[in-house]
Amino acid sequence: MSAPPVSLSLPDRAGLPEAGPLAADLARAFAEPGPVRLDTAPAQEVGLAVLQLLVAAHRQAASAGVPFEIAVPAGSPMETAMKVHGLADAGLVGADGLWTGLPVGVAQG
Numbered sequence: 001m002s003a004p005p006v007s008l009s010l011p012d013r014a015g016l017p018e019a020g021p022l023a024a025d026l027a028r029a030f031a032e033p034g035p036v037r038l039d040t041a042p043a044q045e046v047g048l049a050v051l052q053l054l055v056a057a058h059r060q061a062a063s064a065g066v067p068f069e070i071a072v073p074a075g076s077p078m079e080t081a082m083k084v085h086g087l088a089d090a091g092l093v094g095a096d097g098l099w100t101g102l103p104v105g106v107a108q109g
Contacts, residue, residue, distance in 0.1 A: 002034060003032070003033040003034025003035075004034060005034055005035045005036065005037045006029040006032050006034060006035070006036045006037070007037050007038075007039065008022075008025055008026070008029060008036070008037070008038045008039070009038070009039040009040075009041075009042050010022070010038065010039070010040045010042055010043035010046070010050070010078070011042065011043065012042060012043065012044050012045070013043070013044065013045045014040075014043045014045065014046045014047060014050040015045060015046075015047035015049060015050065016047055016049040018050065019047075019049040019050050019053050022050065022053060023053055023057075026038075026053075026057045026060075030057075030060060030061055030064055030066050030068075035066065035067035035068070035069065036061065036066060036067070036068045036069070037068075037069045037070075037071065038054070038068075038069070038070045038071065039071045040070060040071055040072055040073070040076060040077075040078035041071065041073050041076060041078075043076075043077055043078055044077055045077060046077050046078050046080075046081035047081070048081075048085055051081060051082065051085055051087060054070060055087075
């Protein structure tokens, strides 16, 4: 039987001050057996520091063999932040509102 997913959520404000605690939460989650899922719907503001952290988290998860999904609702502040900072057109792997990985070659970077 596979382990249940570890679920995390972004806070209302997800900027530089929240990046450190989020990194610690993700590190703990990646140490658990099973997949990790991050819900971004609660976030009303998403900063570049958190986006950079999530790209790094995808790299860490990929190298550790941990499935990692980020729920990105259509029209959400997370989706807007991804567009503003160029991630929407970066070839991120995903479907149905889930960001599930990085383009081939980036995860190993």
